[in-house]
Amino acid sequence: MEYIIIIIAAIFVNNVVLAQFLGICPFLGVSTKINTSIGMSGAVTFVMVLATIVTFLLQHYVLNPLGIGFMQTIVFILVIASLVQMVEIILKKVSPALYQALGIFLPLITTNCAVLGVAILVIKKNYNLLEGVVFAGASAIGFGLALVILAGIREHLDLANVPKGMKGVPIALLTAGILALAFMGFAGIVK
DSSP: OHHHHHHHIIIIITOTTTTTOOSHHHHHHSTTSHHHHHHHHHHHHHHHHHHHHHHHHHIIIIIHHHTOGGGHHHHHHHHHHHHHHHHHHHHHHHOHHHHHHHGGGTGGGGGOHHHHHHHHHHHHTTOOHHHHHHHHHHHHHHHHHHHHHHHHHHHHHHHSOOOGGGTTHHHHHHHHHHHHHHHHTTTTSOO
């Protein structure tokens, strides 16, 4: 039951993008096409879960025993950057089309504060490794859900009769704000 609460809270109640406003850059930048947003969601999920495992182990078996917990943010960023490089190399070999579609946003996963935020939240919430992995996976699913929903809406808005001054970024920001308000309706489902 505890894991189900963690999952529901991470996906809907405390959605990393729409409630905590982390990872806004890729959220707005990659959400123009559903296919691209699904690929980005997969890449972020992989990096977020793997980064959580590695950073959890580093925090508990290196940083804390050596008394250098103040190095947490720097070490976590180095881990995330390394994982993103690995994903970039794999995607370039496995799916060159997706690699091209993601473009500059793929290396930007390194600076995606959602990945770093989830890794730090796992430590701050005193989750064990399994709870941390569940939380990271659910947060990544929540990130992907928000990304795909916004991409679907933006694809439909491209076909709609939107006033000229609202086309592009203005309507995307307005839509993201309405999505965030909609997700606020989930508040109170779980503590």
